[in-house]
Amino acid sequence: MRILLTGGTGFIGSHLVPFLLEKGHNLTLLSRKTKRLQQAVKFVQTLANFSDLNEFDAVINLAGEPIFDKRWTEKQKQKLFDSRVKLTNQLANLFAKSTQPPAVFISSSATGFYGDLPTDQFGTEKTPSSGGFIAELCKQWEVEALKTEAITRLCLIRTGIVFSERGGALKRMLPLYRLGLGGKLGNGKQHWAWIALEDYLRALCFLLENPNCVGVYNFVSPYPVTNAEFNCWLAKQCSKPAFCHVPAFVLKWLLGERSAILLDNQPLVPTHLLADGFGFKYPDLNFLNIKFS
Numbered sequence: 001m002r003i004l005l006t007g008g009t010g011f012i013g014s015h016l017v018p019f020l021l022e023k024g025h026n027l028t029l030l031s032r033k034t035k036r037l038q039q040a041v042k043f044v045q046t047l048a049n050f051s052d053l054n055e056f057d058a059v060i061n062l063a064g065e066p067i068f069d070k071r072w073t074e075k076q077k078q079k080l081f082d083s084r085v086k087l088t089n090q091l092a093n094l095f096a097k098s099t100q101p102p103a104v105f106i107s108s109s110a111t112g113f114y115g116d117l118p119t120d121q122f123g124t125e126k127t128p129s130s131g132g133f134i135a136e137l138c139k140q141w142e143v144e145a146l147k148t149e150a151i152t153r154l155c156l157i158r159t160g161i162v163f164s165e166r167g168g169a170l171k172r173m174l175p176l177y178r179l180g181l182g183g184k185l186g187n188g189k190q191h192w193a194w195i196a197l198e199d200y201l202r203a204l205c206f207l208l209e210n211p212n213c214v215g216v217y218n219f220v221s222p223y224p225v226t227n228a229e230f231n232c233w234l235a236k237q238c239s240k241p242a243f244c245h246v247p248a249f250v251l252k253w254l255l256g257e258r259s260a261i262l263l264d265n266q267p268l269v270p271t272h273l274l275a276d277g278f279g280f281k282y283p284d285l286n287f288l289n290i291k292f293s
Contacts, residue, residue, distance in 0.1 A: 001208070002055060006030040006087065007062030007108070008041075011168045012159075012200065016062070017041060019201045028056070030063065047090045052098040058208060059095075061107040061145070063087050072133065072257050080137060088144035095148045104153045106207055107145035111160045111193045111220060113138035116264040119189065122224075124271040125158070125216040132264075133257050153214050155207045160193030160220040160268065162200055163285075176244075177234050183244030185251060188228030191267035193220040196282035206278050218270045222283045227262075233285050 003020065007013045008029040020027060021040055028042040044050075053059060065083040070076050088107060095101050115130030117123050129135050138158070148154055163170045176182050195203075200219055207213045225233070235242030251259040270278075281287075 001057040002026045002028070003208075004028050004030065004053065004056045004059045004102070005062070006060070006091075007064060010062065010064075010066070012162060012197070013062050015164075015166070015197060016060075016201055016204065019205070023205065047087070047094065050094055053091075053094045053102050054098050054100045056102045058104045058106070059091060059102050060204070060208070061088060061091055061105070064108065067110075067112075067134070068258060068261055071255075077133065081140070084137065084141045085144055088141060089147075092144050092147040095151050098151075101148075101152050103211075104155065104208060105145065105148050106155045106157060106204060107142075109138050109142050109145075109156055109158045110134070111158050111218065111266050111268055112261070112264075113142070113158050114266060114268065116260070117191075117266055117268075119265055119267075121267070123218075123266065123268040125218055126271075127268075132260055134260060153211065155213060156216045157204070157207070157219045158216065159200070160195050160218070160224075160266070162197050163194050163287075164197035166197065168197070173234065174238070177238040177240060177242065180238075180240040180242070181244050182231060182235050182238070182240065182242035183246060184228045184231045184242075185246050186227070186248035186263045188226060188231065188245075190227050190263055190265040191224040192227060192230060193218070193224050193266040193268040195220050196287045198287075199280050199282050202281065203273060203278055206273075206276075210276070213276050215272060217272045218268050219273075220268045220270050222269055222274065222280060224267045224269070225285060230285070 003025050005027055008017050009031050031043055063083060065079045112134030113129050114123055114127055115132050115135040129139055142156055145156055162168050203219055231242050248263055
């Protein structure tokens with residue numbers, strides 16, 4: 001397929017690019033960070049280069065300012081909004097101008113759409129959104145993508161925490177746990193919706209290549225874990241204790257609204273992926289074989 005990919009130089013995108021190339025796809029990346037790109041990939045620096053999307057068979061939209069890296073000042077919130085909502089709006093407008101639009105549009109969202117869920121139930125793609133900045137951001141993000149659903153096959157992917165020994169959230173946590181400074185966050189009872197990087201890549205290609213796949217998909221493992229369970233698991237992998245409990249009020253003081261990413265309860269399951277026949281290679285946390293020096 002001829003694929004236009006946004007967000008191809010981030011943690012997920014940088015692993016998706018070689019994954020798609022190995023499958024024989026032709027890639028055009030929207031990126032200003034051209035030094036990071038592989039020679040086998042074409043690149044453009046702005047969507048203004050296009051009057052339509054007729055030349056592509058598929059569009060994969062992963063672009064977005066990193067959500068956790070900086071304090072959410074009003075200026076930073078606007079960056080988070082523009083990099084997601086405005087860019088997706090631009091893509092939707094290009095779809096509308098296309099006489100032969102791409103056959104599929106895979107557009108990213110996040111499990112933050114659901115906000116803080118009750119502790120006594122599992123959430124599915126049908127679970128309604130709640131309040132909070134992240135939930136509102138995700139809703140507006142998805143509204144722009146939904147403008148294309150009458151034009152193309154639209155797949156909205158609500159992604160949880162992507163775990164990999166090669167980077168992302170886990171890479172940030174490991175140094176603390178290796179020093180014995182890990183510990184539960186808040187009361188530790190909040191569920192984390194997560195997915196192994198390899199399953200994320202496999203699931204995205206599953207949607208890309210299966211014309212019957214359409215709608216909203218939770219990109220999460222079938223088995224969400226509580227923060228306390230994750231804490232014990234990672235400490236065991238590091239052969240270290242993990243007694244450094246960080247109370248919720250401390251996280252809220254340090255991180256402000258960003259603390260919701262760590263403290264919200266998200267016991268989510270990938271109902272739609274499973275119903276469509278996707279098989280997870282790594283459904284639980286035993287997928288990681290971390291090697292220590």
